[in-house]
Each structure stands twice: as structure tokens, then as C-alpha cells.
Amino acid sequence: MAARRTASDSSDRQLSLIERARRDQIIQITIDLVAEHGYAAASLTRIAQTAGITKGAVLYHFASKDAVVAAAHERVLGELVAAVGAAVDTVPAEQAPAAYVRRMVGHLTERPDHIRMIMGSVIIGDVSDASARWKPLASLLHDARQARGLPPGPDLRTLAVLTGGAIDGIIGAHMQDGDFDARDAAETLIAMLEGALFA
Known part of the structure; x- marks a missing residue:
């Protein structure tokens, strides 16, 4: 599995167009899930499933559920x-x-x-x-x-x-x-x- 990204990683290097698009997708899905179902129901697994990616792919971009929710x-x-x-x-x-x-x-x-x-x-x-x-x-x-x-x-x-x-x-x-x-x-x-x- 690829190394996990942290908040400092994104500021230390330029994200690729694909990485930016994936982060934006994850953030928008998180907004939608929290808005529709609440914080508790917006699990990393549910975010990943909705995005059509693995939980590991979400963790590649964000260190935790709280990090994803904070970005949203x-x-x-x-x-x-x-x-x-x-x-x-x-x-x-x-x-x-x-x-x-x-x-x-x-x-x-x-x-x-x-x-x-x-x-x-x-x-x-x-x-x-x-x-x-x-x-x-x-x-x-x-x-x-x-x-x-x-x-x-x-x-x-x-x-x-x-x-x-x-x-x-x-x-x-x-x-x-x-x-x-x-x-x-x-x-x-x-x-x-x-x-x-x-x-």
C-alpha cells in the first residue's frame, strides 16, 4: 500500500491533477454523507464505497476520518x-x-x-x-x-x-x-x- 499522506505532505509538494481531483471527490462525498446521514454514519468505509475506491485510498489522502471531515x-x-x-x-x-x-x-x-x-x-x-x-x-x-x-x-x-x-x-x-x-x-x-x- 502507498504511504499515507498528511496535511504537511500536501503543502510540501504539489499534488498531481489526479490527486487533487480525488481529494476533491472525497471531500464532496464527505460533505454529502455528513449532510444526509450525520457525522457518525460517515465512516471511512462508507466514504470509500461511495467514491468507488478502497478505504486505503481514502487513507492515502487523509490520515483519519476526522481529517477528512475537517477538510470538508x-x-x-x-x-x-x-x-x-x-x-x-x-x-x-x-x-x-x-x-x-x-x-x-x-x-x-x-x-x-x-x-x-x-x-x-x-x-x-x-x-x-x-x-x-x-x-x-x-x-x-x-x-x-x-x-x-x-x-x-x-x-x-x-x-x-x-x-x-x-x-x-x-x-x-x-x-x-x-x-x-x-x-x-x-x-x-x-x-x-x-x-x-x-x-
Whole structure:
């Protein structure tokens, strides 16, 4: 059997086109399996069977199940961050918090597999830096106030944490009830956020 790849192997050498394609396939299958069946059901054997390869072939690319799931989680978060970042970059600073909320809710409601992947892989995630979630939004909130020439005001960390929790609530309600209008809820959240931010 070929030597197992580690995270450092892929950074030390250029992967071939075939290796990249296989890794992408394994990651996408993992996203689909975790989204459909949950973390526990997405075993290395099931990932391999779905990909039409051996378990050893999966282990050639990833050291463990957790490594595969972590790569899938990273891909989903990367796509979310890219989508939200692109939306925020197209508007003036004072409109960035609204663009953030709209695109976050929009992206997640458009990609229920991403929601399930994020939720399904939380158990292996490193939650040691919870600030990684609220700091970017707090920075947008700060810049929005500054763009309007407002002095320091409400605690931006609190606003960012509350906004993140509200987004989670909107997405959760949408997942539970397909008739729940997540976009309308996002607009209500934006009105509340801007009321507190720009008061």
C-alpha cells in the first residue's frame, strides 16, 4: 500500500491533477454523507464505497476520518466566508453589516447541505477561539459607525454575538419549517441591528 499522506505532505509538494481531483471527490462525498446521514454514519468505509475506491485510498489522502471531515468542514466554511466577503466588498462600509446578514442567511438557505455539514462536524471542531466568529462582524460594525461619523457607541462585541445567534435562529427555523421566510427574517434582523448600531 502507498504511504499515507498528511496535511504537511500536501503543502510540501504539489499534488498531481489526479490527486487533487480525488481529494476533491472525497471531500464532496464527505460533505454529502455528513449532510444526509450525520457525522457518525460517515465512516471511512462508507466514504470509500461511495467514491468507488478502497478505504486505503481514502487513507492515502487523509490520515483519519476526522481529517477528512475537517477538510470538508473547512471547504464549507471557506465557501461561506468567500460568499459573504464578496457581498460585503461590493457595498459601502455603512451598508456592510446588512450585506453580511443578507448573504450569510442567503448562502446558508441556498445550501442546506452546508448547514448540515457545519452542524454535523461541530463535534470535531476546535472551538478554542470563539472570537473568530464574532470579531469579523464586530469590525464591520465598527467601520459602519465610523463611516457615518458616529462616536463609539454600543458594545460591538455584544451586537456581533447577538447577530450571530439571531442568524443561527433564522437558519434553524428555516431548516425546521420550509415555509419560514428566512429572507424576510434577515431583513427584520437588519432593521433591529441598524437601529441599535446607528442610534
